Amino acid sequence: NAGVTQTPKFQVLKTGQSMTLQCAQDMNHNSMYWYRQDPGMGLRLIYYSASEGTTDKGEVPNGYNVSRLNKREFSLRLESAAPSQTSVYFCASSPAGIYPSGANVLTFGAGSRLTVL
Amino acid sequence: SQQGEEDPQALSIQEGENATMNCSYKTSINNLQWYRQNSGRGLVHLILIRSNEREKHSGRLRVTLDTSKKSSSLLITASRAADTASYFCALSGSARQLTFGSGTQLTVLP
Numbered sequence: 347n348a349g350v351t352q353t354p355k356f357q358v359l360k361t362g363q364s365m366t367l368q369c370a371q372d373m374n375h376n377s378m379y380w381y382r383q384d385p386g387m388g389l390r391l392i393y394y395s396a397s398e399g400t401t402d403k404g405e406v407p408n409g410y411n412v413s414r415l416n417k418r419e420f421s422l423r424l425e426s427a428a429p430s431q432t433s434v435y436f437c438a439s440s441p442a443g444i445y446p447s448g449a450n451v452l453t454f455g456a457g458s459r460l461t462v463l
Numbered sequence: 464s465q466q467g468e469e470d471p472q473a474l475s476i477q478e479g480e481n482a483t484m485n486c487s488y489k490t491s492i493n494n495l496q497w498y499r500q501n502s503g504r505g506l507v508h509l510i511l512i513r514s515n516e517r518e519k520h521s522g523r524l525r526v527t528l529d530t531s532k533k534s535s536s537l538l539i540t541a542s543r544a545a546d547t548a549s550y551f552c553a554l555s556g557s558a559r560q561l562t563f564g565s566g567t568q569l570t571v572l573p
Contacts, residue, residue, distance in 0.1 A: 350505070379560075388466065388551065388565040389506075404560065436505055449494050449513070450555055454505035 348372055350455035352437050358461045359427045367422040367458050369437030376443035378420035379404075379452065380412060382433040389436065395420055397443050427462045434459050467495070467535075467552040467564035475570045482539040484567040486552030487532075495528060496553040496561065497537050506551065509537075542571045 350371045359365055371378065376397045381389040381404075391404030395414040409431060411423045420439075424431055438452040467486040476482050486495065494513045498506040510521045512528045512535065519526050525538040539546055549568050553561040 381563075386565055389563040391560055391562070394560060405562075438506075449496070449511050450561060451496065451508050451511060452498075452506070452553075452561060454507070456505045457503075 350453055352455035352458050356459050360463050363427050364425050370419045371439040375439035375441050377440045379438040380422045381436045384433050429462045432462045466562050467554050469564045469567045473568045477572050482542050482569055484537050486535045488554055492554050492556050494555045495535050498551045500549045544571050544573045547571045
């Protein structure tokens with residue numbers, strides 16, 4: 347199984363451009379997440395989707411939108427990229443769902459490195 | 464949401480030595496997890512310890528949790544060069560989402 351697949355792996359944008367990061371998982375997980383990782387700041391949650399059809403804001407949602415296209419796919423969109431959005435973006439998934447019965451263990455993708463000039 | 468704080472930020476040891484890193488937090492948790500991140504890769508789950516557990520083992524990993532001190536430690540015994548990575552604690556509280564600390568960068572020298 348591929349696990350969590352993110353595309354693209356690398357992207358360079360100019361300020362104001364838009365783009366969408368794609369994420370797909372093949373583990374039949376209910377919940378999906380988008381994090382960003384910046385040097386010295388760990389991972390910060392941008393948006394998450396507890397189950398198909400729901401999305402919620404995380405810690406740093408400003409400047410981003412998400413779409414839970416179906417159970418497998420969760421995309422992150424930057425409508426007007428800013429240099430402050432230069433980061434490494436990670437998609438993750440977990441079995442959890444809206445009413446998790448156990449611990450929430452995440453499986454991560456390999457990351458998408460975005461540079462905004 | 465609360466965030467764990469790892470200590471030290473960086474750790475360099477010789478192959479064969481033990482590596483210990485710590486995570487402190489401020490409010491109550493349901494469980495605490497440790498993840499590893501190799502350079503340029505995604506995070507990989509290592510081990511989970513629930514709030515009612517004090518110690519767990521997985522291979523060369525030993526995790527302890529002291530809820531009275533709100534701290535956890537990850538011990539890697541007999542370190543190998545392949546253990547070189549960043550290690551993150553992740554907290555799961557009432558909000559259910561995981562929050563990650565800023566990590567400990569471990570370098571194991573051959």
